[in-house]
Amino acid sequence: MAYLMRTSSSFLGENIDFERESYLEGFIFGNPLVLAVSQDSPEGLVPVYIIGRQDMLRLKLRSGITDLTCLIWDPNINKYEIWIFELKVYSNSTDNVKQLTSYIDAVEKDINNEYRADLIQRAKNMVGEKFINPKAKIRGALCAQSFSDEVLHDILEENSNRNEEEKIVAVKIFRFPADNENFIFVERIVGEEKSTTGGPRNYYADIPHWELPKLEKELYKLLKNRKINNPGRFEQLKVFLQFFVDDPSCRVSQQELREKWEEKGLPGKDQGMSVSQFLGYKNSGSLRQMLTWTFTAYMDIKEDYRLRDSKYSEIISKILNKL
Incomplete structure (x- = not known):
């Protein structure tokens, strides 16, 4: 695109x-x-x-x-x-x-x-x-x-x-x-299929079906690399995931996410790109297995993030504590 x-x-x-x-x-x-x-x-x-x-x-x-x-x-x-x-x-x-x-x-x-x-x-x-x-x-x-x-x-x-x-x-x-x-x-x-942001080919439709031990291992590896390579974006992602630790049945909107970031002193004006873009990366399969979302009619912005299964809340909590 x-x-x-x-x-x-x-x-x-x-x-x-x-x-x-x-x-x-x-x-x-x-x-x-x-x-x-x-x-x-x-x-x-x-x-x-x-x-x-x-x-x-x-x-x-x-x-x-x-x-x-x-x-x-x-x-x-x-x-x-x-x-x-x-x-x-x-x-x-x-x-x-x-x-x-x-x-x-x-x-x-x-x-x-x-x-x-x-x-x-x-x-x-x-x-x-x-x-x-x-x-x-x-x-x-x-x-x-x-x-x-x-x-x-x-x-x-x-x-x-x-x-x-x-x-x-x-x-x-x-x-x-x-x-x-x-x-x-x-x-x-x-040469390469591109996303609507002009970025590299995204993997939003690539949903793995790992068993829980494998899923936990992949999520830990993903978040650990995020913390090392981009600490600022990791903090934004951590705030996002904490929603599902606190309430496994919640739906997180872009507005709620940005408000929570600003409350924590994190950038709140990136339209949620530090989460939505990250979900489309090839190595982010663990998050795609755990999360789903809807699209707004305008520009396909992701809204109403939620867990596919409430059991994933415990895995997220365990990994965040470990990190």
Whole structure:
């Protein structure tokens, strides 16, 4: 799904369009969060870091220059992924896909070990070793204002031979003015199914059916990681879960949740994203097994959270006390 950003599209004091690759590149360098796939990240960190530009790597008998290399936070793995972006004004040639795949494939070759090691070290220097998996595949994305059918077809064909974690993504990004303001339209149209917030594919419909010992173990692991990686969001989640410890039959509304957060001195203006977004992450299956909710008619906002079974209240209480 697409989303909008209201932001400045000025470059060196002048309003610009994206009719040059250098303008698009300059805009992304100045506004890296347009590439973010999640609002969630460890406390004190941001979802996107720009590593650099024009990184050299060897492609057969010649050298190649990447347009943009960056780190993008993936909340499903609690790590930053390294991405190579190929930028085009308009992507109308299948050569664009070949160019991107040549970079992604080349960085895995032995001849580029030095380049890859340097890239990973620069990533670690930015966010710390615990948030980088040095063995993870480097991802690739083609970014343009529009894509021809041939290009999209080639990306789909390419992705049919790639694992879910290695698929190429096509990112559509362009600027348009409205009511004397600038809006940036961003849409990931190929490669990964996206949520309505523009985030990564969600797992709301993936409801596990674990036995209680397994469920308890998974919930403890989930909440422990949340506490370590994002203490602020953990405190919000703890307040939310305490509702069901105090009253297993309760229904928790967004308004009640925000009021309770503010009462506890926690941020209350995130529209409940620290809970609702978290429920859609791949590793949050234990909470999805325990909780259900309804949607409001407007923008599918979650309301009336409740337990699927009152017995889950005891498990939640036990884990919160343990933490």
